[in-house]
Amino acid sequence: MADLAERIGEFDSGEQLEAALSLPDHLRDALWRVSSAKLGPIPSSGLIVCGMGGSAIGGDLAAAALGSRLSKPLDVVRGYGVPSWTNPDRAIFCSSYSGNTEETIACYDAAEAVGARRIVATTGGRIAELARRDKVPVIGMPAGLQPRAAVGYTFAIAAEVAALVGAGPAIRMEIDSSAAHLDVAKEALLAKAAELADRIEGSTPLLYGCGMTVPVAYRWKCQINENAKLPAFSHHLPEMDHNEIVGWAGAAAGAYSALFLEDRDQHPRERQRIELTAELVGGAAHDVIRLETEGETRTERLLWSVMLGDLLSLELAARAGADPTPVKLIESLKQRLGRP
Template sequence: MSGADRLSADAIAAADPQGMVGDILDQPAQLTDALWRVESAGVAQRDAPGGLFICGMGGSAIGGDLAAAAIGDRARAPVTTVRDYATPPWLGAGALALVASYSGETEETLACFEAAGLAGATRVALTTGGTLAERARAEEVPVIGVPSGMQPRAAVAYMTVAALECAALCGAAPSLRGEIEGAAGLLGELAAEWDPDGPADSEAKALAMSLAGALPVVHGAGLTRAPAQRWKTQLNENGKLAAFWSELSEADHNEVCGWEGGRALAPLAAVMLDDPAGPDVLRRRIELTAESIADAGAPVERVSARGETPVERVLSLVLLGDLVSAYLAVLAGVDPTPVPAIEGFKARLA
């Protein structure tokens, strides 16, 4: 079967019976729905000089990182993601804690909900329901509802918008509602360009074909750091691949030494996420790092963010990476939706 046939619309539909690709392509609509859901939750506007803390794990946490990337140097107070059982000691009465768990049952997140309350922080819950929603309502904590029926990682637009809106409500950042609405329009155009009905040489399908059989290492810098992490985790969960991510310029101080030897052990491939509007010094780093990796004999894929605003550029990379990961699953003959390794691990913990 040719590469084009392996990623035809029919082939993708057959390999994706639970509709992960459809959930990914729904991100534009999720953005506008998320704005309504935050507004409907009645989260009070309140200055939080201690900043915003997004407490969560996995797909419920990455929205905090993506929001912080989109806010960038417009932040007025820290916007921090907490992936742990405990909140940091400096989270106190002057902070807002956005406690996010898609299922409402994530044990680390439930522990953070209690810890943030004991610390005197203002809290907001972000969930489909479960124990988190029950505890929040019992303590009169606002609950931002998220639609159920999808994998937690597929709710990334809801998680990101909630973090952006809460950052504005607590004074940690200006309102970026206009940028979110603009991103919904752009992502609608990109979804049409990259969807299963698109040509075999669309950017999403071409990247998947190039990375098939490789062990990807995704690099980000500045605004693209958080999207690089998202790519890595989606390659893990959707693609069922070992994959890693790295940040520039830190990688130039260590990782760059390992590519030649690493290529002898595994089919490493680099993906460089570039922000066309990023600082010249970081873009130069990306260029030189890509050259160094190529000199070590590894294939390198360059990916540029799309859009005029930071929110658009961050979310364009998320949409593309999510589709690439799902298309890689199709090429490998695996269903992108189920995650038996995670479910098995949770069962052993119980």
Template sequence: MSEITKAAGDLSLQAFSTYDKSGMLERVLRFSEQLRHAQEIAQGTEVRLERSRIRNVCICGMGGSAIGGDLVRSFSADQLSVPVVVNRDYTVPNFVDEGTLAVVSSYSGNTEETLSAYEQVCQRRAQVVCITSGGTLGEQAGRNGHPVFVIPGGFPPRSALGYLTVPLLYALHYAGLLVDPSPQVAEAVSLLAELNEEYGPDAEANLAKELSLHLHGSVPLIYAAAARVDAVALRWKGQLAENAEMLAFCNSFPELTHNEIMGWGPNREVNQRFRVVYLKDRQDHPQVVKRMALAREVFEPQAGSVFEVRSRGESLFARIFSLIFLGDMVSLYLAVLNGVDPTPVKHIESMKRRLLQS
């Protein structure tokens, strides 16, 4: 173990036993198995859709369900011939009608906003597919005769990302919008099994531990290219908040070079609290690569530091999930460094209770 690790704190498996009371680490380390199981569920679910009717796709969900939609939109952008929107709201866009494929996703089946959206897509006679572990959404979809990918319950929704993403891919495949994603999912399953060994607590020196020490005590800024990896940056931001109880922010290139970059002004004492993380992929647009390099020249003199991580794997799906898995592990190590249990989400639960009481 390096001197910096010793100074900052213990990131061993034993350290997790002190803080990780609900077993979040075990869930993340089984991500590879979850992807495989999600694929089995998706392949075993009968879904009949009319491709000729589909003019657009509306993915309705919140939290992890919506992130799954963002990831699929990124993964499939080069294949899709119809527009896809991810809807995080009580209401759905005005264009939703009988020409829409609506994929309604709620892990619990009881997400308030998603149930409202489900009611509306039904009223507008869209073709509907649901992804849920049960709850009200499962009951209503059953009554309405809508196909449902039934996924296992009992997970914190953010740790069920594989279950929320893979069936969505297959829904678009069954609709005739995507090629069979099975080879890409299979590669991701194998790759994440390898990364378990590299990023897990038993590996004293690994990238996830190094990056968590780099970010500890800072405000992380997660930057990525918009075309493929921006949804991963959003996932990192959410995981740092929910697992490690850290504020983090994200943005994407090239957009941030047209506005946010000007925030790096004269207040250098404040700017030193930020740590920049670049999430990079080998297919980033050449001009974006140039912008990222030039922007780094602005960030480095002012931010605490700039750290780059690159995707791993061959297929885009595997590369995306390599970055997701790294971010999940970083958030768990930061939870240990911050002395917090990575599972409870007290502010979110309090919000839900108070809304029910109002």
């Protein structure tokens, strides 16, 4: 099959393929931007990341990369306020690529109400104006990307903020080495994305994560939704073995593909569950794929799988003849909602 750049180029109006392949550069630039903000340590009892969509997933991925190295809570909130248990000593990181995400602005205001220390990451917009007014530190992100394509920024900045507030160790060296790993892996990732698309094309993908790969499965689902304009769903093990697995008994033959994202850090019983679950759903599935993450460090493996999922979504978009940039239904919804 022809090169993905050739096949998607004629209708990739926002150059989403270029953005996906620039993930290593985005990671390095994000680290530089955090350093340039010159933020010092922030005493806290933990971190709450407030955001939506591509801004929120960075917090989920940062928590996954840190894993058992977290020494304080790192929670991600998608909504209009901070949790009722939020204390003034909890740091609040408001991440909004556009700067105009109404839910994140509401969280920013709610954090002020409880007296919590705030940090903002954005390209500008209303939240930047509020932060300047309140003398809240702002970590700038570059404009011109779709929010979901800024995942390298939202992830790396969230990880750096987690270190600044004492929620976990600094992993900037891992992030930097991961960028180098992805530079080398680009061609192999493009080939792997095409191989996966060959296997799941014509079916609805059900994406299953476990441990570190839970937010990755959700990222894949959202990227397929937004870039390829196709339905996709995600769940996680071991929980899906207590509910969703039964639904496969009533699945139309060949309608769904199951893709399990595996990683060496998963519990041995979780690995066994993946093997058995894959066997049990195989009879009804269009295809069953078990994919092992690649990389030396936990952060390398996480980001390798994120980049692969982004490229898979664009491969599926190319085959569907879909422009990956516009999200017309989201824009229509916003117009109908009006301003808060």
